[in-house]
Amino acid sequence: MTVDEVDALVGADADYRDAERAFLAAGWTPCGVGDWAFALRSPDGQRAVRISPFDPAGPYVAEIYRQAAHTRQVPRLFVHRRLAGGGDLSVMEWLSAVPEPEAVAFHRAIAERAPEVAEVAEVIRRVHERAQAELPWCGPLDVNPDNVMRTADGRLVIADVFSAAGPELYRTAAEDPQLVVARIPEPERRFMADIPLTSSGPWEPGAQEKLMAGLAAADAAITGS
Template identity: 40%
Template sequence: MSSFDVDTLRGLPHREAAGRLLAGGWNVCGLGDWATVWRSPDGALVARVSPFEPAYGVFVELCRSLEGHPLLPRIEVDAPLAGGGRITVMEFLMPVQRAEAEAVVDRWSAAAPDDPITTVRRKAEQLDAEAARSVPFWGGLDHNPGNVLRNAVGEPKLVDLFYAAGLEIYRVLREDPARLAEAIPAERRRYICDIAALARMSDPDELAALRAAADSIG
């Protein structure tokens, strides 16, 4: 399954999208808080599949608005999934040494105007300010060493520069589900209890309580 085939997953439920990736020879290579990451058979691409995705579109917007920037990954496909999920296909990236990652992060606030990272920072700050006004439970910018990776030829890339306030989302879901329903429409939270962090860290009682709260607001 190539990158143009992945675009046919647009609008599918996240489980069906993941199943088609698996059938196409893609393999899981990463697990984050929100998403599962699948690597293509030829190793050139990864597909990030999230069942509930309130914030990642802002990072995609950053990459597309600065397309070709040397510090941002190449996005091949980005499409909504049913119920508020998202699939994003981009170039495969690998970890870097901690010292190299910290050096890139140090440039974020101290770089000269002509440093390429300055362009990313300015655009990211603009998008962050806009999202803070429009995205429910927006978290903000997240430029830490863990968000620095490298491509196949060793060039550093910045990833996941924004985040949603996940702890707050799920606290509100437990304690005041009506407030969450008002903030996030039903069609964008159908699979709110399916994110990777809940599957990985919630005990059975916690997961049952969250699912009951989600069911109570439809």
């Protein structure tokens, strides 16, 4: 799937809801939900699209996939683009789960920069270091075994290597929304309360509305409206 094909399917001003509707209409089917995003599988089963309502770290993870593509130890990335409101969309090759001991060993090899994974480990280190300098509330490297997966041709790859520091970011948004408003522009956090939180959630009743109301009030205080 090419950039032009995705752009034809999902308009330039599309948000995550528009993207989901477009892929569903094209025959893609739901195949998974996480904390930050949900995934759909292509009709031929060979690709998946990851769609997030709000994911500041998405461009950095996509950059890891691009820079480390030659190692074949990251997923093959066909398309990455931002969505209106701070969302993120990536079309990648289809991946399958691996046994936990195998995933843990792969994570350990990357952490120790073992020779067989030294190149991908260096790309991860370099891009993550830049994200830590540029991205408010950048999270640590994620050693969740679920992030190590297998491609259709048998390769082990590491996916979703880090994200925004979710607990810290959302706690700050609830307790000090002025700080979040000052550091993340409104167009990049419009759907901040729409992430699924499937693993660490669910959202408490009313929490999403309260969080967005606090951010809106902080925005209004700055603009005077």
